[in-house]
Amino acid sequence: MTQLRIYHFYFILVVACAVNSAYGQIVADTLRLDKIGFKSLFANDTFNPNQPYLSQLSPKAVPFVQEYIRKQGKELTKMKEWGRPYFALYDQILTQYGIPKEMKYLSVIESHLRSGLVSWAGAVGPWQLMDYEAKRFGLKLSPIDERTDYTKSTQVAAKLMKELYEQFGDWLLVVAAYNGGAGRVRQAIRKSGSRDFWDLQYFLKEETRTHVKKFIGTHYLFEGSGGLTTMTKQEATDFKANAATKMVQLLTDQELETTTTTTINGRYNSRIVIKFLDMDLGQFTKWNPDFDKKLSVGENYQLRLAKDKLPVFEARKKEILAESIRMLLEGH
Structure with missing residues (x-):
């Protein structure tokens, strides 16, 4: 990659990260309206x-x-x-x-x-x-x-x-x-x-x-x-509550005890998250259904991770997002 292309990539990355924060607030406002x-x-x-x-x-x-x-x-x-x-x-x-x-x-x-x-x-x-x-x-x-x-x-x-x-x-x-x-x-x-x-x-x-x-x-x-x-409004509230309840019901007592959730938004990619956190694909998918689909359309997402993995994610989330965006820009 030439020096010019490197500068171009990081310019896009900086802009994307800045937009991501503002976009998350816009999405939150939209969801309140959708209720x-x-x-x-x-x-x-x-x-x-x-x-x-x-x-x-x-x-x-x-x-x-x-x-x-x-x-x-x-x-x-x-x-x-x-x-x-x-x-x-x-x-x-x-x-x-x-x-x-x-x-x-x-x-x-x-x-x-x-x-x-x-x-x-x-x-x-x-x-x-x-x-x-x-x-x-x-x-x-x-x-x-x-x-x-x-x-x-x-x-x-x-x-x-x-x-x-x-x-x-x-x-x-x-x-x-x-x-x-x-x-x-x-x-x-x-x-x-x-x-x-x-x-x-x-x-x-x-x-x-x-x-x-x-x-x-x-x-x-x-x-x-x-x-x-x-x-x-009531139907939407009930639907969301039922969906969340059904997801929790699919988890074992041990999974509920050893996992936690954090709200994220942005173009994170499941494969990149799995790589950085050294997680099993099947486990990640069970805990985080429709992960890529929902984030790709700008929705907030309740990411579920093992409790010992959350600090790793929080410490490296910028790197994870950067590599996810680079993967997107390269057309993968």
Whole structure:
């Protein structure tokens, strides 16, 4: 490695470490926001992760979701692969603005991620922004229409969604307002006397209520087993508590007595952690399921280690993170 490449690597490493700390706080703020989430979409009081997601949906949602999957499933399944770079960008920007990452599926139903799409009403870009909204948030429409820019348009969409959420406190109603306008959603709330989408939907235009159901169907297709943002605040709390309890139940009394946990975030890699701590792969995986997956999307993680290994990790965590990032940059 030349001296220039060495300097370049360490510059990236320093920046990554600095960003990591700030990003962890952003993620924490997002998770607090996600606890409110969507109004319940499920038939029962709580979501059971051990049962099929579709069978638990509100009966009002199931017929549409089934038909939507039949018509759009093949195309959207392909999008899971080719759309990854766009979704990665969306995740990063939405998180910065405190928006649940699942709201990226709004861009899917708005434009199928097409930057050059122009609607009959004049909305443009992957987020289908109207000219007056674009101007309000500082986008330029000429000589190049910045609504077609994925980064800039996502930033504006995030600001707009944040405004709408502050009004309605429900992400399903944000989807409705994004499509049909906040005024029409407020009117539907007044006429129905409810803030529940299933109660007020028929006071919205058919296009708008269909838009919300497309969002639900797309969310189901991409998330598979659902997500925290489709649960009420209590459902999300119960789900997290149940998941943590199940993990503890898998451990023996001896494991519980001899291990401890610490909260981490950043692009740590399990193989690097195992190497530095001289741990068994099977043991590490049992104690730390989905380690790489959750850290790769910016989530905090409760790392479980043997009590005698924790001081070693704390003393060498910067080295472990540095080597993990270097491994990532080298494409492994």
